[in-house]
Amino acid sequence: MNDIQERVTGSFNSQGLMATLGAQLVSVADGEVQIALPFSPKLSQQHGYIHAGAITSIVDNACGYAALTKAPAECEVVTAEFKINFMRPALGEKFLAIGTVTSSGKLLSVCTGEVRAFSGNDYKVIAVMQATMVYVRA
Numbered sequence: 001m002n003d004i005q006e007r008v009t010g011s012f013n014s015q016g017l018m019a020t021l022g023a024q025l026v027s028v029a030d031g032e033v034q035i036a037l038p039f040s041p042k043l044s045q046q047h048g049y050i051h052a053g054a055i056t057s058i059v060d061n062a063c064g065y066a067a068l069t070k071a072p073a074e075c076e077v078v079t080a081e082f083k084i085n086f087m088r089p090a091l092g093e094k095f096l097a098i099g100t101v102t103s104s105g106k107l108l109s110v111c112t113g114e115v116r117a118f119s120g121n122d123y124k125v126i127a128v129m130q131a132t133m134v135y136v137r138a
Helices: 003-013 016-021 052-068
Strands: 024-029 032-038 075-086 094-104 108-119 122-137
Touching (some): 003 024, 016 052, 032 052, 052 075, 052 094, 052 108, 052 122, 075 108, 094 122
Antiparallel strands (some): 032 094, 075 122
């Protein structure tokens, strides 16, 4: 494991929300992070879909950690803003959030995120996000 993978993994493992949701860090690469979330009725809303808050949380984290892979060593990241579009109900056996850095500068990182809902090996994209992450001194 390289330094950035260790940094992202350590930070992810210290997040109480990700543990509460049952989310798992799947992949850390330069400019891209993937986070998985298994279906749980405890995360559902009144119609049985995974709640938008849970979906938003994993894709926000995927974008944030993707930005962290580009951040200066002395910095962490925080979310400055995001917009998310939900395109279909969050129905599936598991969900995968993929955060990708689109542009990284001295102070900001602009990221895109995608959430896929899997049924077996097939998936549908259920949400997309555009996010701005800010580098802050640790």
